[in-house]
Structures are given as C-alpha cells and as structure tokens.
Amino acid sequence: MSRDFEFKQLLRALRSGIISEATFESEMKCLEGGTMTNGNGAGGFTAFGKTYGSERAAVISFLDKVRAGEANGGEAFAAWAQVCTTDCIRSGIRMVAEREAYHARIFGQRLMELGGEQRAGATDEGRKFCAYLGNAAIPDTEKLLKFTQLVGKPEDAIKPICEFAASLKEDVSTKEALRLFAEDELSTAKWLWESCAALNAPKKEAASASM
Ligand SMILES: [Fe+2]
Numbered sequence: 001m002s003r004d005f006e007f008k009q010l011l012r013a014l015r016s017g018i019i020s021e022a023t024f025e026s027e028m029k030c031l032e033g034g035t036m037t038n039g040n041g042a043g044g045f046t047a048f049g050k051t052y053g054s055e056r057a058a059v060i061s062f063l064d065k066v067r068a069g070e071a072n073g074g075e076a077f078a079a080w081a082q083v084c085t086t087d088c089i090r091s092g093i094r095m096v097a098e099r100e101a102y103h104a105r106i107f108g109q110r111l112m113e114l115g116g117e118q119r120a121g122a123t124d125e126g127r128k129f130c131a132y133l134g135n136a137a138i139p140d141t142e143k144l145l146k147f148t149q150l151v152g153k154p155e156d157a158i159k160p161i162c163e164f165a166a167s168l169k170e171d172v173s174t175k176e177a178l179r180l181f182a183e184d185e186l187s188t189a190k191w192l193w194e195s196c197a198a199l200n201a202p203k204k205e206a207a208s209a210s211m
Pocket of ligand 1: 103
C-alpha cells in the first residue's frame with residue numbers, strides 16, 4: 001500500500017468521523033516517519049511472505065481478508081446447522097457459526113477504526129464451501145472429513161495467525177484480538193477433528209468388519 005493511499009484512507013476516515021483529529025495527527029506522524037517508526041525493519045513490514053509499507057498497512061490488509069473469510073465461514077456453518085441431521089453436533093455447529101460471524105464483526109470494526117476499507121468479498125472457494133456445507137444431500141460425516149482435509153492439523157492451521165500476532169509491535173489492540181482469535185479457531189478445529197474421528201469411526205469399523 002502506497003503512502004499516498006494510506007494518507008487518503010486516513011483523510012477519508014477523519015472526514016467521515018471514524019477517527020478523531022488526535023488519532024489522525026498521530027497516524028500522520030507515523031506515516032511521515034515512514035517505515036522507521038512503523039515497520040519491522042528498514043525495508044517495511046513483512047508478513048505472510050509479503051512486504052508492506054508499514055505494520056498498519058499489513059494489519060489493514062489482513063483484517064480485511066480475514067473479515068471476509070470469517071463472514072463466509074459464519075454463513076457456511078449456519079447453512080450446515082440448518083440441514084444437520086446428527087443430533088450431537090448440531091448445537092456445536094451453531095456455536096461455530098456464531099464464532100465465525102463475531103470474528104467478522106470484530107475485525108470489521110477494527111478495520112474501520114484504522115481507517116481501512118472493506119474491500120475483500122466472498123471468494124469462489126468460499127462460495128463453494130458455503131454451498132457444500134449447506135447441501136442437505138451430503139452426510140454430516142462427509143462434511144466433517146472434508147473440513148479436516150481442508151483445514152489440516154488444528155495446531156498447524158493457527159500458526160500463521162500466531163506468528164502474525166507475535167510480529168505486531170504497535171497495534172496492541174489487534175495483536176491481542178488475534179491471540180484470542182487463534183484460540184477460538186484452535187478450539188473450533190479441534191472439536192471438528194474430534195467429532196470427525198468419533199462419527200466416522202463406527203463406519204470404518206463396520207467397513208473393515210464386512211471385508
Ligand atoms: Fe474461522
């Protein structure tokens with residue numbers, strides 16, 4: 001993100017009353033100070049293999065993408081809950097849907113506070129995931145398997161979030177929110193992995209017994 005673009009974003013945020021004059025001034029100072037005050041090195045701020053002009057720019061980019069992804073996740077799990085026929089996981093899936101949706105709201109709010117714009121939308125992949133989970137013809141056991149394949153090991157899945165949170169030095173508000181977010185995602189993924197193992201086990205045993 002160019003400095004000119006960041007300046008325009010800040011100005012827009014000030015004009016629309018999203019940030020106060022004091023916040024605008026302090027953010028401007030950071031911008032004027034460039035990467036020396038706002039980056040994690042002389043060449044900018046590096047996150048997810050990309051170099052951003054500043055920590056703030058990296059945070060804004062991340063928040064926007066994760067907000068869109070979580071909103072999609074919220075819709076997808078809510079759609080699954082509606083067609084879920086397995087009693088023991090239905091309420092848990094509703095809880096996961098709420099988690100995803102509230103992550104999207106909190107990150108959207110933080111994005112606004114930083115003067116960022118909601119640019120990212122649902123991706124093709126996200127839309128497909130939503131349609132898949134909402135498909136009543138697909139058994140819950142298969143959806144659980146698909147999720148575990150897609151997300152991978154829970155501890156590995158949250159690593160990038162933890163690393164990004166650890167790298168933030170200035171935006172402590174986002175940093176702490178991301179630490180909690182990682183715990184939520186870990187809990188969700190672990191529960192879905194455990195449900196997957198429990199509900200798919202009898203099937204596997206029956207299959208091997210009939211062989
Ligand atoms: Fe999520």
